[in-house]
Amino acid sequence: MKPCTHVAALILALTLSLSGNAQTYTVTSNNQTWASLVSGGTCNNCTINIPAGWTLLLNSNGTCKGCTFNGGTVNITSNFDFSNGSTTFNNDTLLINKTTSFNNVSFSNDSVAVNFALSSSNSTSTISHTRMQMNANVTFNSATFTNDSIHIANTTLQVNNSTASFTSSFIEVSGNSGSISLNAASFTSSNVVLSNNSTLNTSNAFSSDGTSFTMHDGSTMKASSVTISNNSNITMDGTSNSLTSSNALTVSNSKMTMNSNSTVKASSITATSTTITASGGTITSSNAITLTGSSLTTSGSTAITASSFTAQSSSTVTMSGTSNLTSNNNIDINGSRMVLNGSAWANAKNAFIIEGASKVTVGDGSSASTAHIMTNNSLQVLGGSQLGIANGNNYLYTSSNTYTDGSHTYTIGTNNISCGAGHSNACASGYVYGCATLNNSGAVGCVTLALSIPELTAHVSNGQVLLSWQIRTGSSIDRFLIQHSANGTDWTLVGEVTVNDFLSTYSMQDAQAQPGANYYRLQVVDRDGRSAWSAIASATLDAVVGQTAVFPNPIKGHTFFLKTPSTDAVVLKVFTVSGQPLLLSPLKGQTQYTVQLPATLVTNTCLLVQIIGNGRTQTFTVLAQ
Structure with a gap:
């Protein structure tokens, strides 16, 4: 047993x-x-x-x-x-x-x-x-x-290793002791709210893809590097918020809004197709700030400081209040627009460069405006660009007493433009007071052209917009630059017409006008290189199936597209406005073609695109940026 x-x-x-x-x-x-x-x-x-x-x-x-x-x-x-x-x-x-x-x-x-x-x-x-x-x-x-929905109150969420990822989540951090501490972080399609001195600290890389960050009253975000992309939105609301990147801050296709005395600080700041609005506070980069196809709008006492500052590829910089921009090296406005309103100012401690058909306007036209720009070295107005100074309290100061258009150097030492007897400011070496214009014809005071600006009319004819205007024969006008806008604010060059001394009536057909509202204006240039603008005319074009089109305009890079009404054979010709041939190509069998321009083409070149076929010839004017 x-x-x-x-x-x-x-x-x-x-x-x-x-x-x-x-x-x-x-x-x-x-x-x-x-x-x-x-x-x-x-x-x-x-x-x-x-x-x-x-x-x-x-x-x-x-x-x-x-x-x-x-x-x-x-x-x-x-x-x-x-x-x-x-x-x-x-x-x-x-x-x-x-x-x-x-x-x-x-x-x-x-x-x-x-x-x-x-x-x-x-x-x-x-x-x-x-x-x-x-x-x-x-x-x-x-x-x-x-x-997820994560609520952190006066305590800490800590992730010690790898990259903490937040996807389609809501994260709220509040209180003086509220914090998120991460090794690295990735936020995608999420919503993050920081308030009451709370913090979000990342030891290494931080990225945001389509995420909204709202910072209230003393909140802080810190990381080794920060990447903001794809319709992300950073809003600094209230006072004393801060965003700090030890290395690069890269923002693309996104929006950043700063209120009161918030701060943004990084080793370098790059914004592409991004909107930045600041109504106070500071933006600081120990290296470069670069805007590409972006908008920067400042007001209040916003202060921007960088080693160098570049606005390029149709960027816009609009500053008002007492906001200011200081570059320890160059300020470069390239193919872009800069406007200093109120008492805003910009200071380049090396060179101030305006190039690529850019326009810089100093002053908003009011007598109270004291906006000004300064450069401790050279002022360069290149490539058909223009610097305009609005009135007697606005000014340019350059310690070099000269500026260059790349081919000539113009002396602006002691001049009598808008200063001296009868003006509110004494003439001084290196100063140019408004109203004045600096372009490739030298520095000149504001003048009235020899005749009144022509009235521009626009109407639709055969699916295209027809522009027309009249002038008096024998005037001092040299040429007309025809500009187009889809919104009445942002303008591109679509054509140029040279004055014929025996003609009084002029017209141009815009075959590339897009369906919807199209706005036009004339830049009237006289024989001394001085400019004025006509009133805006508009025409609304209905959508038409099978219309020939060249897009986009301006061309970004060296590639554009041609749309034809049928698959029939056409011949594509591309040449400069001076007649230099760039491309000749027979096309057949498609209704849309990808066209590659020569890699050697200089940027900001005005081109004529000609399509021959279907019994007619159509010519489009485009700008290659």
């Missing part, structure tokens, strides 16, 4: 040792305790099902390693052991009412209230479709957040 007795004892021991492993338990009463649910208080890789509306109390020092909790409420009030495996909560309400450490933890469709410290020490914790209210510190080794 003894051998049989030993076998029975062995079987009983094995049964007892395995009773807490990989079992499924179901809570049978509300507020059931762990000790009454799991005999012995230890369970490994178990599944715990809790009916909706009931609570499981983890109120004794039990162990559940690698367990899954489904449904109901889990209330942790003791030193429970989750030290091994991965713990998963699905569709639970989890109450952390005792300091709790997980080896690894995942939340899915949960509601989590963290009232005591929570930590997960290994692997990556996944938090999905979960609401977390953090009233105590939460620390993850690594974590991903997806479709």
Whole structure:
């Protein structure tokens, strides 16, 4: 009988040792305790099902390693052991009412209230479709957040390793002690709100893709490098907010708004197709600030400081109030527009360069405006660009007493333009007061052209816009530059007409006008190089199927597209306005073609694109930027 007795004892021991492993338990009463649910208080890789509306109390020092909790409420009030495996909560309400450490933890469709410290020490914790209210510190080794709502009040969310990712989530941080501390961070299609001196600190790279950040009253964001892209939005509301990048701050296709005395600081700042608005505060770069196809609007006492500042590719810089721009080296306005209103000013401690058919206007025309620009070295007005100074309280100062258009150097030492007798300012070396214009004809005071500006008319004819105007024969006008806008604000050159001394009536057909509203104006240039503008004329073009079109205009880079009304054969010719041929290409079999211009083409060149076919010849004027 003894051998049989030993076998029975062995079987009983094995049964007892395995009773807490990989079992499924179901809570049978509300507020059931762990000790009454799991005999012995230890369970490994178990599944715990809790009916909706009931609570499981983890109120004794039990162990559940690698367990899954489904449904109901889990209330942790003791030193429970989750030290091994991965713990998963699905569709639970989890109450952390005792300091709790997980080896690894995942939340899915949960509601989590963290009232005591929570930590997960290994692997990556996944938090999905979960609401977390953090009233105590939460620390993850690594974590991903997806479709979550995270609320952090006077405490810290910390992710120690890897890149913490937040996707389609809402994150709110508040209170003087509210903070997020990350090794690296990626925010995608999310919404982040920082308020009341809260902070978001990232030791390494920080990126935002389509995410909105709202900062209230003394909030701070810091990172080693910051990348903002794809319709992200950063709003600094209230006072004393700050965004700091130890290295580069790169913003593209996004929007940044600064209010009051907020600050943005980075090693370098690059903005592409971005809108930046500042009504106070400071923007500082220890290296370059570069705007490409972007808009910068400042007001109040906004101060911008950089090693160098460049606005290029149809960027606009509009400054008002007492806002100011200081570059320790060059300010370069290239193919762009700069307007200084009110008492705004810009100071280039090396060269101030205006190039690529740019226009810089100093002063808003009011007598109260004291806007001005200064350069401690050279002033360069290049490539058909223009510097205009509005009135007697606006001025240019250059310590070199000269400026250049690239071919000639013009002396503007002591001059009598808008200064001296009869004016409010004494003439001084290196100063040019308004009203004045500096272009490739030298510095001249404002003048009235020999005749009144012609009235421009625009109407639709055969699916195209026909422009017409009249002048008096024998005038001093040299040429007309025809400019087009889709919104009445941003203008591009679409044609040039030279005056014929025997003609009084002029016209131009804009075959590339797009469906919808089209706005036009004339820049009238006299024989001394002085300019004035006509009133704006407009025409609305209905959408027409099968219309020949060349787009975009201006051309960005060296590629544009040709749309034809049929697949019939056409011949494409491209040449400069001076007649230099650039491209000749027969086309057939498509209704849209990709056209590649020569790589050697100089930027900001006006081109004529001619399409011959279907019994007619059409000519389009485009600008290659």
